[in-house]
Amino acid sequence: MMLTESCKLRGLHHRNLLPITHVCIEEGEKPMVILPYMNWGNLKLFLRQCKLVEANNPQAISQQDLVHMAIQIACGMSYLARREVIHKDLAARNCVIDDTLQVKITDNALSRDLFPMDYHCLGDNENRPVRWMALESLVNNEFSSASDVICCDGLLLGLRSGGEAQVSAAGTVPNRVSRSPGGLRLTLLSQSRSIRRKVPVAALLKPVMDASYLTQRQQKHIRLPERRALGML
Template sequence: MERIELDDSISASSSSQGLSQPSTQTTQYLRANTPNNATPITSSSGYPTLRIEKNNLRSVTLLEAKAKVKDIAISRERITLKDVLQESTFGRIFRGILVDEKDPNKEKHTFIKTVKDHASEIQVTRMLTESYKLRGLQHRNLLPITHMCTGEKPMVMLPYMNWGNLKLFLQQCKLVEANNPQAISQQDLVHMAIQIACGMSYLARREVIHKDLAARNCVTDDTLQVKITDNAFSRDLFPMDYHCLGDNENRPVRWMALQSLVNNEFSSASDVWAFGVTLWELMTLGQMPYVDIDPFEMATYLKDDYRIAQLINCPDELFAVMACCWALDPEERLKFQQLVQCLTELHTALGAYI
């Protein structure tokens, strides 16, 4: 994988030492206006027909969940579990082997999500229902389930990506340094953001609302290809990213738009808000947004027009894109296709300084 070092002159907001480690958050938050020296980005008329969806909290039984995936159910004998990649209180994600149905000599690597023995029926059902959110959708930047074993201990299979979870990958990275060929550049990060925006643009065209877009719900490989996944196990694997605000449901409060927090309403525009936070995660290499804000105070902060502060090493143009994702009025946020265009232009500009 080619690594590229950026020139300091790409933005007036870049540090004088180039791209070192991202700065640590402080208690300073910014009002949601365009940063200094940035070219304002104006949205179009917004979403002509903005489909709003309420979170459906109706209980789904385990039998109903299994029935929805019976056409992709496979035999347990075709699956071999290998390494444990991630482990939580109630579940595990394995690297595994899936044997071809027609030719037993053919096999391929796969992600396998499964529950532990002590997991409750509710937890098993949640894993299944959240796993088929992207099922049947075909896009190079999506990672829908391919197979499922619906036995006593269900297993969910997804195509394998050898660097795994994007949030964990980012936290292991360092930005470009002269003697570190394994570092990741700012241009790499923008390229990853473009891919996420492309996948989300496809979902928006299909009128699919993700509701939990974040780095933790993406995966990547050694070519820095990025794919968006479902959020099965996210609450369990990343418990610090979710909070219960008194409604008996753990939610990704720091990634949620105001209408989602207050009215439990979701749309493509609320996914755009979450994308802005995901873009910030990329630039901070997996830091926690709003880390020093009480989750119970998030709605008040957003109503008062406070947003995450611009990082020292974040170009003004890139922060302007984030700011346009965080408009309080959903109609004023950019569409994903516009985000793809803005980020592609920025990616090209970054390359011009190499």
């Protein structure tokens, strides 16, 4: 399963994707995969460290920086939709980040080992991220670029809550809005309401996030941990 999931993004080229570069298989040994280096590592762990960092840290990440991360993820998602590639597990735990705040989507080959509490078995001997899945994926095992966008809901909440979004506990959309830290939410662009349904749903995310980025006025800050605190030295 690890090799299958690791090869999900193989052959794709986009600035916001991180596909594997090589696979090493030796007889009698476990397979190894090689990925390009991203020096701040897993995005969920990075956000968690940002949340826990000491208040006197001189560095900070702004609310606009968080929106910019979301824009990058939306760009990667839109590319996947155009290539008709379904990720099935878009989440902060399946993204990586570097010290320039560049974010890349990667596969979910290692997520079950790194974040076992995020996955649950539904009786078919396969662990899935149940709390973040679309209804049609849970009930009928149907996946699409639209269901990837549903997963992205939890990702966006995670950006604002230190990587710990609990989508299932939020319930209805109004409840999710009220529980969103600072009430931050994205407004659907008026022109997007008239776009034909044949347009990939993921393609609508970037212009919405661009508008949010450009009109952002409130500068709330989350303390950014030093590289030493993140274990990067």
